Amino acid sequence: MSGYIFRRSLLAIPLLLVISFLTFVLNALSPMDPAELVLHAQGVPRITDELITATRTALGMDQPFLIRYLDWLFSCLQLDFGNSYVTGKPVWSMLGPAFLNTLELTILSVVAVIAASIGLGIVCALTEGRWLDKSIRGAAFVLTSMPSYLLAALLVWYFSVKLDWLPTTGKETVQSYILPVSVITISYAGHYFRIVRSAMLMNLNEDYVLFGRACGLPESRITIRLLRNSLQVAVSVFCMAIPIILGSTVVIENLFAWPGLGMLSVKSILSRDFPIIQAYVLVLAAAFVVVNTFSDIINALINPKLRENDL
Amino acid sequence: MKRIGSLLQDRLALLSLFIITSTLLAGIFAPWIAPNDPEEVHMELRFASASWEYLLGNDHLGRCVLSRLIYGIRPSVLGVLAVLAISVGIGTAIGFIAGYFKGKLDALLMRICDIMLSFPGYVMTLGIIGILGVGLQHILLAFVLMKWSWFARIIRTSVMQYADAEYVKFSKTLGIGSLRIIWKHIVPVTVPVIAVTSSSAFSSMVLQLSGYSFLGLGVQAPHAEWGMMLNEAREVMFSRPELLLAPGITTILFVSAVHFFTDALQVALDPKLGSSGRKKQRKGRFQTANLQGSEVA
Numbered sequence: 001m002s003g004y005i006f007r008r009s010l011l012a013i014p015l016l017l018v019i020s021f022l023t024f025v026l027n028a029l030s031p032m033d034p035a036e037l038v039l040h041a042q043g044v045p046r047i048t049d050e051l052i053t054a055t056r057t058a059l060g061m062d063q064p065f066l067i068r069y070l071d072w073l074f075s076c077l078q079l080d081f082g083n084s085y086v087t088g089k090p091v092w093s094m095l096g097p098a099f100l101n102t103l104e105l106t107i108l109s110v111v112a113v114i115a116a117s118i119g120l121g122i123v124c125a126l127t128e129g130r131w132l133d134k135s136i137r138g139a140a141f142v143l144t145s146m147p148s149y150l151l152a153a154l155l156v157w158y159f160s161v162k163l164d165w166l167p168t169t170g171k172e173t174v175q176s177y178i179l180p181v182s183v184i185t186i187s188y189a190g191h192y193f194r195i196v197r198s199a200m201l202m203n204l205n206e207d208y209v210l211f212g213r214a215c216g217l218p219e220s221r222i223t224i225r226l227l228r229n230s231l232q233v234a235v236s237v238f239c240m241a242i243p244i245i246l247g248s249t250v251v252i253e254n255l256f257a258w259p260g261l262g263m264l265s266v267k268s269i270l271s272r273d274f275p276i277i278q279a280y281v282l283v284l285a286a287a288f289v290v291v292n293t294f295s296d297i298i299n300a301l302i303n304p305k306l307r308e309n310d311l
Numbered sequence: 312m313k314r315i316g317s318l319l320q321d322r323l324a325l326l327s328l329f330i331i332t333s334t335l336l337a338g339i340f341a342p343w344i345a346p347n348d349p350e351e352v353h354m355e356l357r358f359a360s361a362s363w364e365y366l367l368g369n370d371h372l373g374r375c376v377l378s379r380l381i382y383g384i385r386p387s388v389l390g391v392l393a394v395l396a397i398s399v400g401i402g403t404a405i406g407f408i409a410g411y412f413k414g415k416l417d418a419l420l421m422r423i424c425d426i427m428l429s430f431p432g433y434v435m436t437l438g439i440i441g442i443l444g445v446g447l448q449h450i451l452l453a454f455v456l457m458k459w460s461w462f463a464r465i466i467r468t469s470v471m472q473y474a475d476a477e478y479v480k481f482s483k484t485l486g487i488g489s490l491r492i493i494w495k496h497i498v499p500v501t502v503p504v505i506a507v508t509s510s511s512a513f514s515s516m517v518l519q520l521s522g523y524s525f526l527g528l529g530v531q532a533p534h535a536e537w538g539m540m541l542n543e544a545r546e547v548m549f550s551r552p553e554l555l556l557a558p559g560i561t562t563i564l565f566v567s568a569v570h571f572f573t574d575a576l577q578v579a580l581d582p583k584l585g586s587s588g589r590k591k592q593r594k595g596r597f598q599t600a601n602l603q604g605s606e607v608a
Contacts, residue, residue: 015425015426015429018426019426019429019430022426022430023438026438026439026442027442029442029443030442030443031443031444141567141570142563142567144570145514145562145563145566145567145570146559146562146563146566147518147521147522147525147538147541147559147562148518148522149522149525149541149542149545150541150555150559150562150563153541153545153548153555154555156548157548157549157552161549243431244431246431247431247432247433247434248431248432248433250433250437250522250526251522251525251526254526265437265441266437266526266527266528268441269437269440269441269445269528270445270527270528272441272444274441274442277437277438277441277442278438280434280437280438280441281430281434281435281437281438281441284431284434285429285430285431285434285435288429288430288431288434289429292429
């Protein structure tokens, strides 16, 4: 097992390198000259050719491509992503706190999504075909067909404006967590509870359930067995959900003015602040790889069959 | 053909198909169907409620909501459909090459796919928009770049299942060309997978695109797009919540039609579910295929 963990972790390193290279190339694809952008962003009134050349040297643009990449990579490893074009502040001083805020939102939402999916999945599987199952699935169907920002707007309109219970935006009090987390939970749990449900239904048809019933085991004990077996399937799905949710809080963050990565990235896109965009892509892609590596290891721990193949 | 027949017997599937095709047609023939010019501003008609000339009322600039909805189909639905076709095309080509010929080429192609898949879709899309600039075409480009690898992986897996089948081996022994084998023996059995995968990706892409437009990264004013209409409506949400209704309900209706259709397609095309009625029920309606990699907008 330790061998598997070692090999799987080693596999992440070349992947991270490739990702960093692609992120760097992405920046080079930009149709605009970074030197000109910096000057524009700093509000220099008259941009002369000498000024551009000077800025290019200051940015290290006159070096060969590979040297620039390696330089950039080493400074990234020290969390030095350069300075923002717009504010001139170090990128990490803006990205770091935003990352923590997004992480906070993601972790809370993931916990809520898992709890809700398992809860709803069990309830639906146990009442399969009856009105409760049908109405939960019907509601989930409508809610997942809805863009999450529309759902968020409706919830804000009802709970914040009509009832005035919760704050509309920001991240100040405990209450400001409720709406963003519930919107994410509703959008994702609506997808994931079906997996728990169908895994449980699949197991319900297995012989061991029949055997247990024939032996007169109480229904509650059978349900616990069922759950344990069904959750194996669900764990791998939930592991996949974490990076997806981490990456897609963008819309929710912008709607609720949550001071996270999503807001920062959209703001930087609109102001063409390349260093922040680049660092954002790099940090999230790296986080994605790390989470994926962990989830593969967790899956292998739970399910020994996975350890043999696929590596 | 029998399977498609059973699909047509399913009334809900038929209704969904009707909604989808009429939306597509309305989008294609927008200039003939839309009652008014979608970009014509009438400041005196701001927030006017429904009238005979403007069936769904007017928005904050007095533009016709119905015409904007109809013109919005073009970027929101037709744009996504075109992108879907391109990425499914690329994914199918690569999936077939990798799955059928295997070997080193397969390993190489799949490593490339792994790398593409290791970028979270949302982040990569934002990165591409960030570098190339705001605009619908950049979002669509990002979609193609991100999605082909996912299709390639799924299609490769399903091709592989059949590439080693006895009848394929038999044809190979007879000396039949690879292209002919692929066309005659492998394409027909993988079509269901491709259909279901692309149909389920369609709905999530429509939602994602409207999400980006909602953030102001996609279609730029004054052009109409569903997500942008929702964003414009949101700004006056507290005083005029009814403006959210038209684009909101349209999006929900279209996306759920695609969801329903995907489920029906899956039931109709899955040979394993074909005969036994009980299993068919169990598989149920509210199930959507391929949750892997699906992202919610």
